[in-house]
Amino acid sequence: MTDATSGMLTPGTLDLFSKKTRDQILAMSLILFNQRGFGAVTTASIAEKAGVLEGTLWYHFRSKKDILAAHMELLQTVFAQENTSSDSSDAEVIIEGIFRSYDVIWDFRYMLRDDFNTLLKAEDPELAKVLSINEFLDGWTEGRMLHAAKHGLLDFGQEDPEAVSEIILVLGRYWMDFSHKKYPEAEGSALRYKGISHIFTVLKPYLSKAAKELVSARLSA
Amino acid sequence: MTDATSGMLTPGTLDLFSKKTRDQILAMSLILFNQRGFGAVTTASIAEKAGVLEGTLWYHFRSKKDILAAHMELLQTVFAQENTSSDSSDAEVIIEGIFRSYDVIWDFRYMLRDDFNTLLKAEDPELAKVLSINEFLDGWTEGRMLHAAKHGLLDFGQEDPEAVSEIILVLGRYWMDFSHKKYPEAEGSALRYKGISHIFTVLKPYLSKAAKELVSARLSA
Numbered sequence: 001m002t003d004a005t006s007g008m009l010t011p012g013t014l015d016l017f018s019k020k021t022r023d024q025i026l027a028m029s030l031i032l033f034n035q036r037g038f039g040a041v042t043t044a045s046i047a048e049k050a051g052v053l054e055g056t057l058w059y060h061f062r063s064k065k066d067i068l069a070a071h072m073e074l075l076q077t078v079f080a081q082e083n084t085s086s087d088s089s090d091a092e093v094i095i096e097g098i099f100r101s102y103d104v105i106w107d108f109r110y111m112l113r114d115d116f117n118t119l120l121k122a123e124d125p126e127l128a129k130v131l132s133i134n135e136f137l138d139g140w141t142e143g144r145m146l147h148a149a150k151h152g153l154l155d156f157g158q159e160d161p162e163a164v165s166e167i168i169l170v171l172g173r174y175w176m177d178f179s180h181k182k183y184p185e186a187e188g189s190a191l192r193y194k195g196i197s198h199i200f201t202v203l204k205p206y207l208s209k210a211a212k213e214l215v216s217a218r219l220s221a
Numbered sequence: 222m223t224d225a226t227s228g229m230l231t232p233g234t235l236d237l238f239s240k241k242t243r244d245q246i247l248a249m250s251l252i253l254f255n256q257r258g259f260g261a262v263t264t265a266s267i268a269e270k271a272g273v274l275e276g277t278l279w280y281h282f283r284s285k286k287d288i289l290a291a292h293m294e295l296l297q298t299v300f301a302q303e304n305t306s307s308d309s310s311d312a313e314v315i316i317e318g319i320f321r322s323y324d325v326i327w328d329f330r331y332m333l334r335d336d337f338n339t340l341l342k343a344e345d346p347e348l349a350k351v352l353s354i355n356e357f358l359d360g361w362t363e364g365r366m367l368h369a370a371k372h373g374l375l376d377f378g379q380e381d382p383e384a385v386s387e388i389i390l391v392l393g394r395y396w397m398d399f400s401h402k403k404y405p406e407a408e409g410s411a412l413r414y415k416g417i418s419h420i421f422t423v424l425k426p427y428l429s430k431a432a433k434e435l436v437s438a439r440l441s442a
Contacts, residue, residue, distance in 0.1 A: 138403070159422060166399075167392065167419050174395035178387075182359070198388050201380060205426045 007189055008034075012100060013107040016074060022060045025050045026074070029067045033110040038064065039119050065126050068111075072129055075108050079140065086144075089151050095214045098144055099196065102172060105137060106192050109176045112137065141169050153211040154203065164206065171199050193219075228410055229255075233321060234328040237295060243281045246271045247295070250288045254331040259285065260340050286347050289332075293350055296329050300361065307365075310372050316435045319365055320417065323393060326358060327413050330397045333358065362390050374432040375424065385427065392420050414440075 008031045017023040028050040032041045043064060047054040061067050082100060085093055105112065111130055120127040142165040148154045149161060156164060175195035183191060200207075200215050207215065229252045238244040249271040253262045264285060268275040282288050303321060306314055326333065332351055341348040363386040369375045370382060377385060396416040404412060421428075421436050428436065 159425075163419055163422050166403075167388075167423060170392055170395050170399050170419075171388065173399065174391050178391050178394065182387075198384055198391075201384050202388060202423055204380075 007187070009107050010103040010192075012103055013078075016078065021050075021052060021056060025052065025057055025060055026067065026070055029064075030071060030108070030110075033071075033114075034107070038068065038110055038114045038116075065120070065124060068126050068130065071108065071111070072126075072133055075104070075111070075133065078104050079136075086147070091151070091153055091210055091214060094144075094148050094151060094153055095211060095218060098148070099218060101141065101144060102196050102199065103192070105172055106176060106195070112173050113177050138169055138173075141165065141172060148211070153208050154206045155208065156206050159206065164202065167202055168199055171195065171202065228408070230328050231324040231413075233324055234299075237299065242271075242273060242277060246273065246278055246281055247288065247291055250285075251292060251329070251331075254292075254335075255328070259289065259331055259335045259337075286341070286345060289347050289351065292329065292332065293347075293354055296325070296332070296354065299325050300357075307368070312372070312374055312431055312435060315365075315369050315372060315374055316432060316439060319369070320439060322362065322365060323417050323420065324413070326393055327397060327416070333394050334398050359390055359394075362386065362393060369432070374429050375427045376429065377427050380427065385423065388423050389420055392416065392423065 009027065014027070017027040025046060029041070029046045032046055032049060041064070043057055043061075044054055046067075047057040050057070061070070082097060082104075085097060088094060088097075112134060116127055116130045120130075142162070145154065145165045145168065146161060149156060154161075172195070175198060176191070179186070179191040179194065197219060200219065203215075204212070230248070235248070238248040246267060250262070250267045253267060253270060262285070264278055264282075265275055267288075268278040271278070282291070303318060303325075306318060309315060309318075333355060337348055337351045341351075363383070366375065366386045366389065367382060370377060393416075396419060397412070400407070400412040400415065418440060421440065424436075425433070
């Protein structure tokens with residue numbers, strides 16, 4: 001990857017992209033869509049940022065919708081990878097999984113944030129897909145919480161686990177948007193860190209002692 | 222007020238509107254903007270819902286931006302009213318104030334939700350005003366929390382009050398949007414209730430015993 005991407009995506013997501021032209025275009029468009037929104041970014045600006053001619057971009061992708069489709073495939077690959085460890089009962093693996101899911105959601109945040117009902121047409125096949133990915137990510141987050149509870153890392157006691165999951169989902173989904181508006185000058189990585197700390201502030205009353213230690217070690221790493 | 226508004230706005234906000242034509246137009250446009258977004262609502266549909274001719278609407282307001290400006294004035298009046306009790310050290314008044322602020326934010330939610338940077342032009346005076354109202358509401362919420370803490374209703378202990386405030390702000394601001402997408406069939410009043418319960422789920426670990434009782438009495442009322 002070129003220097004332009006360093007710090008803009010988490011290391012785990014950067015690893016998904018090879019040095020090939022097609023992957024460079026995908027990485028740069030992901031960064032631009034996250035920064036400025038899918039609707040506001042032109043293919044010309046993506047080509048410029050990726051250091052290729054616009055014709056080269058057209059050779060790989062016919063439209064921004066094609067790029068969106070490729071990003072969605074990539075996201076599904078990542079979640080398929082995460083899925084292989086999702087049944088683990090190991091506390092460290094479970095906590096690491098929560099951090100990793102958050103990073104992925106952050107790195108692909110334009111898909112959760114932008115209003116595709118306005119950006120795409122009802123007949124675009126990408127519309128149904130991006131809406132179903134949004135639904136999938138909500139279900140996934142709730143599943144991770146219930147899994148952590150099942151293995152004793154979280155104890156909701158009298159609280160309704162669904163309520164706590166919804167609070168986490170709202171934070172995971174909108175913190176990025178809120179924090180960019182509230183702290184326009186802040187670095188993305190600092191805001192990302194603040195968001196995951198907020199999520200664990202909400203979870204703190206329900207975390208087991210062991211989970212609390214793992215989380216604070218991971219947060220101060 | 223006509224039947225069309227019942228349940229769409231909280232009683233406290235409904236009280237702001239007289240039976241005069243101008244007020245009917247303001248109430249109906251508030252409901253429509255909240256439901257469908259400022260950008261998607263036409264003056265024709267507002268006139269129809271208010272039961273007046275479009276010419277009558279034009280007599281009172283030259284444009285949707287004029288209606289937005291009137292809503293902003295109304296919101297400022299409401300917060301000026303709330304301000305008269307904002308220094309109270311009475312636990313009941315403080316808790317009631319949190320509920321009332323949430324209701325007002327809910328009733329005027331299109332102002333916090335819609336992206337006015339896209340909907341208005343940079344030179345529209347309404348743009349700067351709506352952005353500053355957003356900033357004001359964030360500061361207000363944080364102020365209410367710190368005030369409650371000062372009077373012993375909240376004790377943040379080792380937690381950072383700013384972190385907890387930001388979590389509440391993200392919930393207050395985005396729950397409406399999230400819940401409408403997640404529960405498209407649900408009644409607005411049920412979603413509003415769920416949102417305020419979620420806010421108190423976050424605050425629960427920090428609430429004093431007296432505050433906890435007041436909150437649960439108010440939530441089950």
